[in-house]
Structures are given as C-alpha cells and as structure tokens.
Amino acid sequence: MILEWPLTKEKFLTWKKVWDKEPVVEESEQSTFNDFKRFFNSRPEDDKRLKDLIAKGNYSQADIIKSYLITEYIRQTHAERARDIIEQDWSEKIKFRDTDLTVELAQICFSHNEDALALLELDKNLLCGTGIYACLPVVGIILRLADILDFDGKRTPSILFSHLYVRNPISIKEWNKHRAIEAWDISPDLIQFSAKCTHPVIESSIHEFCSMIDHELSLSNNIISTLNEFHLAKDRDLQIKLPLKVNRDKIRTKTDIKNKPIYIYKDTKFSLSKTQVIELLMGTKLYGNPEVALRELLQNSIDACLLRKAQEAKWGNLYEPKIFVKYYSEKGEDILEVIDNGTGMDEYIIDNYYSKIGSSFYKSKDFYNLKAESNAEFSPTSRFGIGILSSFMISDVLIVDTKRVYGPHKSSEPLNITVEGQESIFWIKSGKRETPGTTTRLILRKSRNPWERMTENEFIENVENVIPNPPFEINIETQLHKKKRDENSFREITSYSLKDNSWQENENIKFIEIQIDRKEIGLIGSATVAILESHNKPVKRLELNSRDVEIEGEIYTLERELKIDVNSIKESSKSITVSDDGDIRTDNSHSTLASSKSKISLHGIEIPSSLFPESWRIKNNQVKINWPFPLILIIDVCGERDLDLNSPRTEIIISEKWTDFEENLASIICEKIKESVTNDYWNSLFEIFNNSNSSDSFKRALVKLK
Numbered sequence: 001m002i003l004e005w006p007l008t009k010e011k012f013l014t015w016k017k018v019w020d021k022e023p024v025v026e027e028s029e030q031s032t033f034n035d036f037k038r039f040f041n042s043r044p045e046d047d048k049r050l051k052d053l054i055a056k057g058n059y060s061q062a063d064i065i066k067s068y069l070i071t072e073y074i075r076q077t078h079a080e081r082a083r084d085i086i087e088q089d090w091s092e093k094i095k096f097r098d099t100d101l102t103v104e105l106a107q108i109c110f111s112h113n114e115d116a117l118a119l120l121e122l123d124k125n126l127l128c129g130t131g132i133y134a135c136l137p138v139v140g141i142i143l144r145l146a147d148i149l150d151f152d153g154k155r156t157p158s159i160l161f162s163h164l165y166v167r168n169p170i171s172i173k174e175w176n177k178h179r180a181i182e183a184w185d186i187s188p189d190l191i192q193f194s195a196k197c198t199h200p201v202i203e204s205s206i207h208e209f210c211s212m213i214d215h216e217l218s219l220s221n222n223i224i225s226t227l228n229e230f231h232l233a234k235d236r237d238l239q240i241k242l243p244l245k246v247n248r249d250k251i252r253t254k255t256d257i258k259n260k261p262i263y264i265y266k267d268t269k270f271s272l273s274k275t276q277v278i279e280l281l282m283g284t285k286l287y288g289n290p291e292v293a294l295r296e297l298l299q300n301s302i303d304a305c306l307l308r309k310a311q312e313a314k315w316g317n318l319y320e321p322k323i324f325v326k327y328y329s330e331k332g333e334d335i336l337e338v339i340d341n342g343t344g345m346d347e348y349i350i351d352n353y354y355s356k357i358g359s360s361f362y363k364s365k366d367f368y369n370l371k372a373e374s375n376a377e378f379s380p381t382s383r384f385g386i387g388i389l390s391s392f393m394i395s396d397v398l399i400v401d402t403k404r405v406y407g408p409h410k411s412s413e414p415l416n417i418t419v420e421g422q423e424s425i426f427w428i429k430s431g432k433r434e435t436p437g438t439t440t441r442l443i444l445r446k447s448r449n450p451w452e453r454m455t456e457n458e459f460i461e462n463v464e465n466v467i468p469n470p471p472f473e474i475n476i477e478t479q480l481h482k483k484k485r486d487e488n489s490f491r492e493i494t495s496y497s498l499k500d501n502s503w504q505e506n507e508n509i510k511f512i513e514i515q516i517d518r519k520e521i522g523l524i525g526s527a528t529v530a531i532l533e534s535h536n537k538p539v540k541r542l543e544l545n546s547r548d549v550e551i552e553g554e555i556y557t558l559e560r561e562l563k564i565d566v567n568s569i570k571e572s573s574k575s576i577t578v579s580d581d582g583d584i585r586t587d588n589s590h591s592t593l594a595s596s597k598s599k600i601s602l603h604g605i606e607i608p609s610s611l612f613p614e615s616w617r618i619k620n621n622q623v624k625i626n627w628p629f630p631l632i633l634i635i636d637v638c639g640e641r642d643l644d645l646n647s648p649r650t651e652i653i654i655s656e657k658w659t660d661f662e663e664n665l666a667s668i669i670c671e672k673i674k675e676s677v678t679n680d681y682w683n684s685l686f687e688i689f690n691n692s693n694s695s696d697s698f699k700r701a702l703v704k705l706k
Contacts, residue, residue, distance in 0.1 A: 015070055019050070039073050042368035079113035082106075099128045104136055111140050112147070116219035124230050137227055138238065141220045145242075148216050149186060181206070191217075192247040196254040203253065203265050210246040217242055291450045292648060293390040295466050297338040297440055298323070298474075299381040299605050299649075300388075303362060304342025304438065306471065308405055310376030311343070315408040321472045327451065327459050328479050334444040334452065336395075341437040346404040346412035347428075355426060357389060378471075379642040381603050381649070392422045394449060395442035405436035456481050468493060469524070469604040469636040493599075495528040495632040503632070504593050508533060508542055508562055509569060514672040516665075522641025523661075527669055528632040530594040531685065532564040538685040540564055540692075566693060567596035567612050568630045594630040600652075601636045602643055609651045623652045625662065628692030631669070637661065659697055666701035674705055 010029075015036040017023040025033045040047065046065060053062040083106045086094070094102045104126060111118055122136035183194040191213070197203035224240050231238055253261040305321035312319035326337040345354060353361040361367050362380035370376070391398050398419040404412040414431030433439065446452070451459050456478035463476045464483075469490035476483045496513060514527040534542050544560040559574040571591045598611040611625045611633065618624055637643055644655040652658060670689075674682045689702055 012070070015073070016066065019066065035077075036070075036073055038369070038372040039076075040069060041372045042365045043069070044368065076113070079110050082109040082112075096132075097129050101128070104134075108136060108140050108143060112143060116141075116144065116216065116223065119223055120226060124227060125234070135227060135231070135238070137223060138240065141223060144216060145220060148213055149191070188241040189243060190247055191243050191245075192250060194250040196252060197265075198254050198262065200263055200265050203251065204267060206251055207248065207267070210248055210251070214245045217244060217246075291462070291466075292650075293394050293442070294325070294336065294338075294463065295605060295649070296382075296388065296390045298325070298467055299603075301338055301340035301342060301438065302471065302604065303378075303380040303382050304344070305340055306342075306378045306380075307367075307370065307374070307376055308341070308343045308436070309472075310374040310378075311370070311405065314374045317408060323470075323472075323474045324477060325463050325474065326477045327456075328477075334446075334449055336442045336444055336451075337439065339437070339439045341435060344404040344411070344433075344436040344438050345400075345402040345415070347415070349404065350415070350417065350426070350428070354388065377640055379603065379640060381605050389422055391440075391442055395444055396421055397443040399441040399443075400438060401431045401433045402438040403431065403433045403436045411436045464489075466606050467604055468599065468601045468606055468634075469638070471604050471638070487604075490524070490636060493526075493634055495526040495634050498597065498599070498632050498634070499528065502592065502595055502597075503528075503530070503630075506562075506593055508544075509593060510538075512673055512676050514669060514676075516635065516668055516672075518664075518668060519639060521664060522637055522639040523635060523665060523668065524638060525633065525635035527634070527672075529669065529673060530569055530630045531673075532562055532569055536681075538681060538688055540688045562593070564629055564688070566626050566628060568592055569594045596625070596627070596630045596632070598625075598633040598635070600633070602645070603638055604636060605649075607643075607645065607650065607652060611652075619651065621654050623654050623658050623662075626693070626695045627666065627698050628689050628694045635665070662695065662697040663701050666698045667704060670702055670705050 011032055014025070014029045014032045017025060017029075017033060018037050018040050023033070046069060050062050050065055053059075053065070086102060086106045086109065090105075091102055092100055094100070094105050104123070107122055111122065119137040119140040122140060124135050124137060126134040126136055128134050181193055181195050185192045185194075193206070193210070195203075195206055197206065221242055221244065224238065224242065228238055253263060253265050255261050301323045305323065309319055309321050322341055324337075324339040326335070326339070328335055328337075349361060352366075353359050353364065360382060362382045367380070388398075398417075400417040400419075401414065402417070403414040406412065414433040416429050416431035418427040420427075444452075451462065454462065459478055460476050460481060460483050464485055467474055467485060469487060470485055471487055473484055473486045476485065494513075510531040510533050512529045512531065514529060516523055516525045516527060518524065531538055532542060533539060540563070542562045544562065559572075561572050563570050563572070569592070571593055573589050574587070596612040600607050600609075600611060609622075611623065613622065613624055641657075641661065643657050643661060644653040645651065646653055673685070677685070686702070686706065690699070
C-alpha cells in the first residue's frame with residue numbers, strides 16, 4: 001500500500017511541464033519539477049527521440065515515450081518517496097502494541113529499490129513485544145517478491161519498449177490488448193505463468209521478465225539460507241520455501257486454428273565477433289594515424305577534469321584542474337604518460353564503462369545525473385567508448401593508477417590496473433595514488449612509436465597541435481624540456497600566421513582581419529578574408545591587360561582575368577608562344593591567388609580535417625563550407641556548443657549542430673566584414689555574395705544583415 005503512493009493529478013501535470021517550451025512553474029511545484037527535470041536530462045537519447053517524433057508530427061508516439069518516462073521515474077523513486085511519506089504523515093503512528101515501528105517500516109520500504117542483499121543489514125531479531133520478535137529481512141523479501149510477481153501491463157521490459165521505435169511499432173496499447181499472460185500458479189513449490197504469445201517480442205519480453213524473477217528468487221533463497229542459520233541458533237525455524245526458478249513450460253507461441261504456431265520463436269539477435277571487432281576498432285582501419293592515441297587520452301583527461309571542476313564548485317571547494325603529458329625513456333623503453341587530477345575511476349566505472357568497448361561513461365545516465373547534480377556546463381568530447389583501444393596501436397602494455405572522487409574530501413580506494421594487450425585480462429590491485437585522478441602510462445612499441453624520430457621540441461609541438469585551445473593548464477614535459485599551454489595560448493595562433501605562398505599579395509585583393517571572440521555562443525578564433533576589388537570597390541570579376549596583337553596578319557587576343565569564386569580567388573590568362581619550328585599558338589593558364597584553409601578544434605581538441613576539403617576527397621555526410629570568398633579560419637568550438645563527429649573523431653558529420661554552427665559563423669564573419677567597410681562598399685559586396693553559389697546556411701546569415 002505504501003509503495004504504491006497516490007499519484008496526484010497535480011504532480012503528473014507538473015512533470016509534464018518539462019516538455020513545455022516555456023514552462024510556468026509555481027514556487028510550490030519547483031522542487032517536484034526540478035527532480036523530474038534532472039531525471040529527464042539524464043536521458044538525452046529519449047529527448048532526441050521525442051524531438052524527432054514531434055518534428056514528424058507523430059504526437060501519439062511521443063506521448064507513449066512521455067508516459068513511459070513518467071512511469072520509469074515513479075518506479076525508480078517510489079521507494080524513497082514512500083520513506084518520505086512515512087516520515088511526513090505517519091511518524092509515530094505505526095505501532096504494534098506499544099512498539100513504534102515507523103522507522104523499521106521506512107527501512108523496509110526504502111530497501112525495495114536497493115540490492116536484495118542489503119536486506120541482511122536490517123534487524124533479524126527485532127523485539128516487538130514480550131517474547132515477540134520480527135525478522136525484517138523476511139518482510140523485505142516478501143515485499144520484493146510480491147511486487148515482482150505482479151506481472152501486469154504496467155511493466156514494460158526494455159526489449160519491448162525498444163520496439164516502439166521500429167518501422168512496425170508494437171505500441172503499449174497493443175501490448176495491453178494482446179496481453180499474453182492468461183493464468184499463473186504461485187506456490188512454495190512452483191511459480192508458473194501460462195501465456196500464448198502473438199509476437200516474438202512479447203514472448204521475449206516475458207522470458208526477460210521471468211529471468212528477472214529468477215534472479216530475485218536466487219537472491220531470496222540465499223538470504224533465507226543465511227537467516228535460517230541465524231534463527232536455528234536461536235531454536236527457531238523460518239520454514240520458508242521458495243522455488244529456485246520460474247517454470248516456463250506454458251509460455252508458448254499462439255497457434256492458428258490448425259494448431260500451427262503463427263511464428264517461429266528463437267531468441268536470436270545480432271552477435272559480434274570480439275576479435276574481429278577489436279581489430280576493426282583499434283587498427284588503422286578506423287583511426288588511421290597512431291598519434292590519435294595521445295588525443296584520445298587527452299580528451300578523456302580533459303572531460304574528467306571539467307566534470308570534477310563542476311563538482312568541486314558545487315561542494316564549495318577550491319580546485320585547479322591540471323594535466324601533465326610526459327614523454328621519456330626508462331630502462332631502454334619509451335614511455336608516454338598522461339596524468340590528470342580529474343574525477344578518477346573506481347571498480348564500478350572500470351567494470352561498467354572503461355572495460356566495456358562502446359559503453360561510454362559520457363553517454364551514460366550516470367554521467368548525465370552527475371552533470372545535472374553539479375550544474376556542469378560542458379559537452380564532453382569522449383563519447384564513443386572505443387578510444388582506449390587506440391592505445392594498443394602504439395603500445396602493448398597499458399598501466400593505469402586511479403582514484404575516484406565521491407564527494408567533499410571523500411574518494412575511493414586507489415587502484416592500479418595493468419592491461420597487456422586489447423584482449424588481456426585486467427590485472428587490478430590496490431594502488432598508491434593519494435589524490436583523485438588518473439595516470440595512464442603507455443610502454444610504447446618500437447615499431448609503432450609515432451614520436452620515435454622526433455626531437456623533444458618536435459614532440460612538444462606535436463602535442464600543442466593536438467590541444468590548440470585547452471580549457472585549463474596542460475603541462476608538456478620531455479627529459480630536457482618543459483612547456484605550459486592553456487586557454488590564453490590560443491590567442492597566439494592567428495589566421496594571418498597561416499598565410500603562405502598560396503595567399504599572394506595583389507593590388508586588387510583586399511584582406512580583412514577578423515577576431516572571433518564569442519565565447520557566450522561557443523565560438524572563438526580568428527579569420528582572414530580576401531575580397532576582389534577594383535578602384536576600391538568590390539567586384540566579382542576583373543579583366544586586366546586585355547589587348548589584341550597582330551602577328552603575320554593574324555589577330556591574337558591576350559587576356560588576364562581575376563575572378564572571385566567559391567572559397568577562392570582565381571586568375572586565368574591567355575598568352576601566345578612561339579615553338580622551335582616558328583609556329584604560333586595560344587596558351588591558357590590558370591592559377592589560384594587565394595584558397596580557403598582552416599584549423600578547427602572542438603572543446604580545445606584538434607579535429608584533423610579541413611572545413612574546405614577538395615571535392616574528390618569529400619566523403620558521404622562529411623561537412624564542407626561553400627562561401628563566395630576565400631578565408632583562412634582558425635576556430636575553436638567551446639562551451640555548450642557541440643558538433644557531431646565520426647567514430648575516430650577525425651571528421652565533422654553533417655547534422656543540425658553543424659548547420660547551426662555554420663550559420664552562426666557566417667553571421668559573425670559577414671558582420672565583421674560589414675563593420676570594416678563603408679555602407680556603399682557593403683551594399684555592393686552584399687549583391688555579389690547574395691548572387692553567388694554559396695551554402696544555404698551562409699545565405700540565411702547574409703539575409704539577416706541586409
């Protein structure tokens with residue numbers, strides 16, 4: 001009764017305000033609203049599904065997801081809520097004879113959502129009256145089993161829910177309509193459900209739920225065995241008997257009138273070949289450049305430090321994030337070491353994320369819960385959960401020392417982990433690290449060390465290229481040299497410094513230098529723009545030195561033309577040459593006076609690809625800027641702004657994030673150009689830009705400045 005606390009209409013409506021564009025929340029509702037909002041924010045995948053469905057006008061499907069999320073929230077919080085209700089409304093009112101059992105009942109209710117073995121921490125021998133004892137763990141077991149054996153339509157196993165998004169969705173309505181459980185038999189010797197299933201997903205869901213019951217029965221039997229030993233010592237016998245497993249003999253596929261099954265049930269799903277998948281992920285087939293291992297380690301450390309920075313700020317503690325990159329030789333072996341004072345890891349993180357390829361902590365509910373609790377305002381760059389494999393491109397041995405921060409001045413025990421190859425068993429033992437954070441040491445393989453032939457200064461420069469704009473101090477150390485890099489270092493790199501012989505000085509080309517300092521929208525950097533002009537006015541095309549020449553009675557036209565085009569200014573010319581035989585011929589030549597180039601980083605980490613790739617190199621879904629002028633661009637995408645990348649993090653993928661980024665960038669560049677010239681100059685330039693073959697994002701930004 002207490003666990004199923006009444007869900008008021010007011011609470012339900014307050015929760016649903018999370019999906020309002022501009023939610024209006026009364027002060028009395030604020031706590032309830034914030035709790036559910038934090039729960040929802042920890043599930044970005046569901047948020048994305050909802051937005052996609054609503055954009056397509058599929059409101060009924062979106063409502064199913066909202067109902068599921070509210071149900072899941074109730075399921076996850078009802079035990080704690082029951083304890084709160086007991087404290088608020090039932091304090092000192094729950095009594096057996098003269099014994100107040102309020103606290104004990106609250107403990108039992110709260111234990112409902114804890115691990116079953118936590119029941120053993122409850123009082124096994126609670127004195128309730130003269131010669132009357134209560135065994136609280138037994139009450140807890142009965143409560144848990146009664147709840148899980150109530151197999152009704154409110155329970156939606158994850159496998160069934162996942163099918164709400166497939167092409168032929170099985171809706172909750174259909175799940176209830178074709179409810180397969182027809183009967184059940186529950187006794188000390190047998191737990192059996194009878195079902196005739198109309199779809200393999202429903203049948204699989206029932207088996208999945210039966211497996212959950214099996215797990216609970218196994219734990220309950222173990223607990224009862226422990227309790228029996230306790231009570232036999234006191235000359236008591238619990239005499240509680242539970243089946244070991246659910247009998248599934250009567251869970252069957254529904255048959256047609258001729259007694260033939262309407263489908264063939266097999267619990268068959270896609271499976272992966274571990275060896276081949278690891279080979280695919282860790283080899284050059286995915287990553288290409290072995291230097292990516294350093295980038296992956298650095299982005300893991302940066303994310304861990306940013307998360308801890310938010311946590312420590314919430315706890316009111318001073319904290320200065322730091323990372324050290326060390327490259328040195330020891331006992332004849334080259335070592336790469338990355339040290340951070342971030343959040344660190346414990347056994348839970350290692351078991352559930354670090355050791356599970358493709359399971360990224362920074363895409364998990366655990367991370368989003370921590371992010372919501374600490375009000376962290378950053379987008380992690382580690383998101384695929386496969387980056388650690390890149391270490392084995394350059395190393396056979398990975399050694400990690402780590403210690404996880406839990407709270408103000410509270411942390412886990414230190415751990416030392418040694419992994420000898422990507423298929424190695426993790427050798428975990430007690431560590432010696434004294435403060436939270438992680439140290440990762442790679443013993444580099446001679447044949448695959450990408451820095452082996454570099455000087456120490458070249459190694460430092462290589463690291464600087466990987467982290468052009470770190471959000472805090474990063475120290476780079478070799479055996480003889482040390483260098484620091486932080487967010488101020490990015491100011492030293494300007495677009496003008498990237499000019500080379502591909503950007504030629506010309507009296508008809510105007511260069512405009514632009515500083516981009518819009519941290520509030522996640523864009524900082526610089527740009528150099530080239531504009532073609534004649535007599536101090538912008539032009540799209542300019543003819544120079546055009547004249548006719550008569551040779552031996554024949555007229556030849558000599559021409560030279562400059563033209564501003566997509567991402568470039570080009571020169572074409574027509575000349576005449578005389579061969580050794582005295583033949584006269586006309587030659588056409590073409591050259592580029594300025595061509596767009598870029599350096600881009602995401603949250604301080606380099607993305608090693610151009611925003612202006614050649615057409616023959618561009619891949620499906622890869623981004624490309626098409627603007628009606630050439631520019632040199634150095635840009636860091638920071639703060640809450642994000643971009644979608646491919647798995648090796650080497651290319652930006654076309655998405656709404658990219659479209660928004662390009663439009664914002666184009667708006668800043670065009671606005672700065674406008675501020676640098678006269679109104680007449682801008683009006684002429686606007687017409688050239690507007691009539692050009694440029695991207696839609698650029699044109700949307702341009703129109704706003706008219």
